[in-house]
Amino acid sequence: MSIQKQSVSFTDTAYAFAKELVEAGEYPNMSAAVSGELAKAKAERDREQSLLEAELERRLSLPLDQWEPVGDVTAGARAHLAAIAQKN
Template identity: 65%
Template sequence: MGVHKHSVSFTDTAFAFARELVESGEYPNVSAAVSGEMTRARAARAREKVLFEAEVQRSLALPLDIWEPVRTGDTITTDTREHLARRVQAGDRGSA
């Protein structure tokens, strides 16, 4: 059985993040930091997938008369845009 070396290129930002993890003592070296963070990300995606699948199954179990119809003729942000336009017309610029 032969040994195959594998190399991967990272962006400067990704490499800097891995190096920061090593410098903070979270990992012994950059390779371990990359592997560890990839494992964390994979676990997070798996959790999100399980939650999403459960939500889809819950929604599909609802009787059809419980489902709300899909709005047509406008976008999701139409109500918000109208509300903001009314506030601007009224002179309310908010406290941001």
């Protein structure tokens, strides 16, 4: 794993939270705390995206007589799912 060095600025609240995590022993230093919490945030976003895609697939698989019109959202969802299917 490569390391990228970057100078960043934090709000007082964000800095205090990262500092608390280090002081509580959850991370050995501030860099590890920021990287660890970003990894957790990414994992949560990925999980939410997977849940959304699964729900869209479930709804799109319903018979047409069970659909409720949603407007352009359905067309966009179909295009998104088709793009994902082409990648796989």
